[in-house]
Amino acid sequence: MSTPAANFSEREFVIVQVSRLVEDKKIYWVGGGGEPLSSVLLAKRTNMPNLQYLTEDGVVGPEAVVPFDPLMTMISSRANYRALQWSTMNYAADLAHLGYVDYGILATLQVDRYGNVNSTVVGKYEGGEGRRFGGPGGADSIAALAWRTILVTDQQKRKFVDRVDFISSPGFLDGPGSREKHGLPPGTGPWRVYTPWAMFGYDTDCQLMLQAIAPYVTVEQVLDEMSFKPKMAKKIEILEPPTEEELLILRTQIDVGGQVTDRGRWVELRDGKYCFAG
Amino acid sequence: MRILEEGKGEYLKVDPDSYRAYVRDHKPHEMVSKLMSEKEAVEKLVHDGDYFAYDCNYFQRGPASLIREIIRQRKKNLWLCGKFTYVACAMLVEAGCADRIDIGFIGFGPWIARAVRENRCKIYEYSNAIMTLRLKAGAMGLPFLPARSFGGTDGFPHSGCKIVEDPYSKQPVLLAPALNPDVAIIHVHQADEYGNARVFGTGITHQECALASKRVIVSAEEIVSTDEIRRDPGRTSIPHFAVDAVVHAPFGAYPGTVQGYYASDPEGVVEAMGAMFRGDFKAYLEKHVYSVNSHEEYLAKVVGTKKMAEIRRRETIKEGYGA
Numbered sequence: 001m002s003t004p005a006a007n008f009s010e011r012e013f014v015i016v017q018v019s020r021l022v023e024d025k026k027i028y029w030v031g032g033g034g035e036p037l038s039s040v041l042l043a044k045r046t047n048m049p050n051l052q053y054l055t056e057d058g059v060v061g062p063e064a065v066v067p068f069d070p071l072m073t074m075i076s077s078r079a080n081y082r083a084l085q086w087s088t089m090n091y092a093a094d095l096a097h098l099g100y101v102d103y104g105i106l107a108t109l110q111v112d113r114y115g116n117v118n119s120t121v122v123g124k125y126e127g128g129e130g131r132r133f134g135g136p137g138g139a140d141s142i143a144a145l146a147w148r149t150i151l152v153t154d155q156q157k158r159k160f161v162d163r164v165d166f167i168s169s170p171g172f173l174d175g176p177g178s179r180e181k182h183g184l185p186p187g188t189g190p191w192r193v194y195t196p197w198a199m200f201g202y203d204t205d206c207q208l209m210l211q212a213i214a215p216y217v218t219v220e221q222v223l224d225e226m227s228f229k230p231k232m233a234k235k236i237e238i239l240e241p242p243t244e245e246e247l248l249i250l251r252t253q254i255d256v257g258g259q260v261t262d263r264g265r266w267v268e269l270r271d272g273k274y275c276f277a278g
Numbered sequence: 279m280r281i282l283e284e285g286k287g288e289y290l291k292v293d294p295d296s297y298r299a300y301v302r303d304h305k306p307h308e309m310v311s312k313l314m315s316e317k318e319a320v321e322k323l324v325h326d327g328d329y330f331a332y333d334c335n336y337f338q339r340g341p342a343s344l345i346r347e348i349i350r351q352r353k354k355n356l357w358l359c360g361k362f363t364y365v366a367c368a369m370l371v372e373a374g375c376a377d378r379i380d381i382g383f384i385g386f387g388p389w390i391a392r393a394v395r396e397n398r399c400k401i402y403e404y405s406n407a408i409m410t411l412r413l414k415a416g417a418m419g420l421p422f423l424p425a426r427s428f429g430g431t432d433g434f435p436h437s438g439c440k441i442v443e444d445p446y447s448k449q450p451v452l453l454a455p456a457l458n459p460d461v462a463i464i465h466v467h468q469a470d471e472y473g474n475a476r477v478f479g480t481g482i483t484h485q486e487c488a489l490a491s492k493r494v495i496v497s498a499e500e501i502v503s504t505d506e507i508r509r510d511p512g513r514t515s516i517p518h519f520a521v522d523a524v525v526h527a528p529f530g531a532y533p534g535t536v537q538g539y540y541a542s543d544p545e546g547v548v549e550a551m552g553a554m555f556r557g558d559f560k561a562y563l564e565k566h567v568y569s570v571n572s573h574e575e576y577l578a579k580v581v582g583t584k585k586m587a588e589i590r591r592r593e594t595i596k597e598g599y600g601a
Contacts (some may be wrong), residue, residue: 056362056407057362057480058481059479059480065595066507069535069541069544069547070548071337071547071552072337072542074480075334075339075479075480075481075482075537076338076537076541077479077535077593077594077595079540079593080537083480085481086480087480088410088480088482088484088485088486089407089410090410091481092407093407093410093411096427097426120433121456127394127395128391128392128393128394128395129391129395130391132386132390134383134384134385135382135403136362136382136433137362137406138405140405140406140407140431143427144429145426149584166433166447167430167432168433170430170431173430178430179430180449181430182283182429182430182434183429183441183450184429184443185426186426191542218579226343246588261355273412
């Protein structure tokens with residue numbers, strides 16, 4: 001049934017990994033679009049039909065029709081098809097305040113050792129010197145209020161930094177106790193970070209810890225694409241490749257137009273080993 | 279209450295008492311017809327220097343036609359409520375209409391850092407949900423509301439929020455200042471001539487936005503009778519007394535979607551996004567704003583009947599959207 005795929009892109013790999021992490025019978029708040037939404041839609045179509053998700057326009061438990069038109073991942077009839085409830089943004093934030101949101105999934109521009117997220121500016125904030133991005137949007141509420149937050153980012157030195165240039169959405173801020181000190185509810189925070197090359201968790205001191213790598217890279221390659229050395233799990237696991245079945249669903253039912261997976265390197269199985277193509 | 283941390287960002291003055299008095303003295307308490315053209319509505323109700331909120335955005339059931347009219351009338355010095363938005367903030371700043379933004383999320387690109395560097399625009403930092411909470415406080419007649427997010431971020435120091443010791447639990451809690459915009463524009467599916475308005479499907483903060491704002495323009499895809507409103511009162515999202523002008527604006531969200539009525543126009547979306555990412559709105563504004571005198575003319579000359587038929591046809595899902 002589940003045949004490991006011989007060809008896939010690293011972006012497809014990360015969507016599949018996050019979809020496998022998704023738990024059935026839980027409530028997710030996902031960032032509108034990109035890898036987070038694709039992962040949840042894939043999980044719903046593989047073996048977790050009972051998971052529900054929210055987006056920040058206050059939709060509860062939709063059964064989205066894909067593909068979406070460009071940008072139309074919220075407040076559109078296709079994204080919000082057959083929902084259990086339609087509401088607005090303050091309601092989504094209320095649900096998260098109440099503790100209904102088990103998991104949040106966010107794609108991010110830059111992340112640091114404590115899981116702090118930057119989506120505001122790369123470089124200096126003051127005076128418009130740095131390169132400006134959109135701001136936290138709905139991610140701040142997800143990162144502050146979901147019980148567990150899953151982050152998705154690229155494995156690149158400039159994206160994995162010791163300290164983000166600007167904390168748009170909170171990770172563990174400065175370490176244990178720091179979130180509570182700034183008014184965030186206890187027992188929440190970053191839980192996993194996924195990249196196309198690796199999976200990280202957090203140590204008890206709230207610091208990023210490498211736990212697993214993709215079958216087509218080495219630990220050294222992962223560490224070379226980070227600006228700091230993370231903590232290391234006792235044993236670094238190797239992540240399982242996507243199956244043919246997962247890719248079929250992802251390609252034909254979710255990312256039909258390649259809106260999400262149209263970038264990233266291609267991976268192939270050569271002589272029994274996964275490696276980058278070309 | 280003990281203040282633990284304070285943002286240093288400038289914010290619109292919080293004054294629930296004067297807002298109450300404004301509601302008493304200026305809001306239309308009786309049912310009077312408010313149908314008018316977009317030109318008249320914007321001339322009368324959008325003033326230079328206003329704090330200006332629009333709900334949703336240029337692509338998603340937003341008041342795109344009214345945003346274009348504001349630019350056409352060359353309003354000045356607006357302070358924008360930049361939540362859940364892509365290109366509208368960029369268009370308004372680049373067109374010279376706005377010089378301050380409270381940012382939850384905006385469509386970025388080279389324009390924003392350039393505008394900040396050249397002192398054409400001041401920015402203040404929030405999140406989408408903190409901005410909608412500020413409007414909720416404004417819509418409740420309260421001076422602030424607490425939230426358990428946004429504290430600890432680097433946006434906080436650039437906001438008007440504070441962290442205080444909760445007098446009940448003694449734990450730190452964030453307070454967001456109420457927001458009562460001078461003017462708000464909201465695009466809806468249906469409204470009667472008095473401003474009783476219906477939004478179908480999800481939204482961002484249309485009800486709070488309408489109740490929190492001093493002057494409110496509603497643009498509607500369809501003008502319906504008050505009997506139709508009374509037939510299903512549970513669907514009234516905005517009551518007439520919050521509304522100062524009703525503009526009939528079919529395809530008013532173009533190039534965006536109005537869920538259940540028409541799909542977005544991907545070409546139109548990409549054209550606007552392209553202008554934003556290039557940081558050059560000149561050609562876009564010329565074609566989509568200045569080359570016409572009204573939304574009606576825009577639909578006839580720029581959009582065209584073929585495109586309108588196509589986006590209506592592509593919106594295949596109707597359930598829940600008024601039918």
